[in-house]
Amino acid sequence: MTETPRHASDTPADAPDPGLHRAGFLVVTGKGGVGKSAVTATLGRTIARRGKRTLAIEVDPRENLHQLLGTPPSGGEILDAGDGLFVQHLKPRAVVDRVIEERVRLGAVVRKVQSSPVYQHFVDGCPGLKELAVLEHARRLLTERRFDTVILDAPATGHGVSLLRAPQVVAEAVGEGPFGRIAREIAELVADPGRCGVVIVTQAEEMPVQEARELAAMLDEQLDRRPDLLVVNGLYPPMPREDDGAAAHSPDAPDASDALFDLWRRRRAINRRELERLADSWPGEMVGLPLLPISRGPALVAALGACWLSDPQRALGSVGRRPRAQGGVL
């Protein structure tokens, strides 16, 4: 490694994610349980290390990011996680209130309206409103130049695309009017690959891969855009004698009857099969991250960051493709 890069484009450090550092706003999507928060934390650290003032936002009933970044729970505040990285945990309801307060300056009446049950039901029931408020919050932080990069760990909903689609749906449904204008502004941001990057996190297993493919297809159909990066998390390590050349450092041959090796071999085979399935439909950039014997916390984030930067193909074994900057049609 060379010394800390001043300009990411001059160094190998930016090889894993060309384009990502251009977009000020990154949305990390994926189903629950695939390691979305760990990837968000790793991406945040990696980008912040390049000298970008970065905020990682989490929207989830329970806080996760602080544990990975070694900060106390944010409780809604923006906390300094060190090295140019900040973290914030958002409760969508509070964000809706704040956005309405900020965009609709009506003072005391606002509070009166906000405390009424009708308003509460409206906020709970109005589809897309919470998603819209969270996106608007991120957009404002960027326009006010408080951060160079904002990374949103999207809530693990049925499909991550619903968050990204919310502005468009609301804009279409609401039509004219100020609410519709806000929605359209955000819809434009989300649709612009130069300003908003979409990262899909998945695992090389059947359901997560199926969902990642569906998500990519929906992005294409409904937002006319592609994800910028696919992160395949939690890969089992290559077998000692796997035909990908990894045997060199493991001289001892596994005993085929060994239950451990059998499980390892078959889980690894699933990883390889699903990676191939991904590679078939995904011409863009793909980063593989290994399953590591490290507890969830800053050490894991540091190790994942190192694996990401050292060689994005390493964890993929022989299956991964060299990254291409331009993606084709899925």
Next chain:
Amino acid sequence: MSASPRGALLSGESPLVVVVGAGGVGKTTLAAALGLRSARRGRDTLVMTFDPSLRLKDALGVTDEARDREVPVAVPVGETAGAGDDGGRAGTLEASLLDPRRTFDRLVERYAPDEAARRRILENRFYRHLAGTLSGVLEYMAVERLFEVSREGRYQQIVLDTPPTRQALDFLEAPARIVGFLESGALKLALRDWFDDEGHLKAATGWKFLDRKIEHLLDRVIGLEFLREMLEFFQAFGPLYDGFRERASEVEELLKSRRTRFVLVAGPGEERIPDTLFFARRLQDAGYSLGPIVVNRVHPSFPDQEDPSDQDDQNQRFTGGEPAGPVCTPDGRTLFAWLGAQDHRGLEQLRGLVHAEQPVVGLPLQAEEPTDLEALDALGSELLRRLEGETVLVDAARHPR
């Protein structure tokens, strides 16, 4: 008062089993496996799922046809052809895929008083764009279908999979939320005549100043046009409300029945424990009957494995930003030893944190996901063996009915 978690799972004691848990923990597969076991034990069974993998759909042999109606699954018979596990007849197995939007449309068609009302709802912009994602409505619609099926009484056993969401309790709370919404002032307000003949917002408070402020606020936040569409939707929907409210209450009753058993499926590892506990407590606090907690995909411990703690300590010390090749390709034996130890530690910790009577069973990580009915059946047998190994059959005195 809820039932003991130790009752037999697939029996007349709990004709409805609801499989809950965070997304990605294998709920759907386990629900299908339980359904299959139930049928093979001689009970006519329905498995209702949301979003099965292609592999699982293939294994069950169901197509999109199952979105509109229950479709039969060919249950593999035991050694004695046509016989269930107990030597009796094998039960039938049917599967359905829950599609909330279609259920919603069907409901509108059924309850709308006339053709004009039906069309007013279905063609309303608010309904077309937004009602499908209305908070709680999607979840509610799934429960609605469950209610229809359970009332028909065609099945001795229903296994219900729940939507893949972090907040799966949203699904269970949907009926109560809908009832709450219907009974709140919000609806009465929506049903009022809001706009005068000229399309202006009518007086809301009688204070001109405040009324103007409110109209201004509404217009600035959402736009009056949108508000009008939304109110029209609620007004068009008005005639449906009574039937809705009644059914929502009955659905809630069904879910909270002592005879409805919840199986909580969780992921392995210590880091998942807070989520699992949160889930379990909320289920119990809300008055649902929590059955066993199944910790799925536990990495097995292998005999003669070295103690992984040294390696762990070494990795814990690794915090630098320098690339470290060996860190990225851990030795498989070390990794599996570490994962096995971590997952078992998690299982033990969870057992220590729940009530002593609460069964917590670990289900080992399978080498492959089930690709056919035989594999699914084997998984179901494994799960039931572990569940029933821990289950004390409760005598009838403690469980009347």
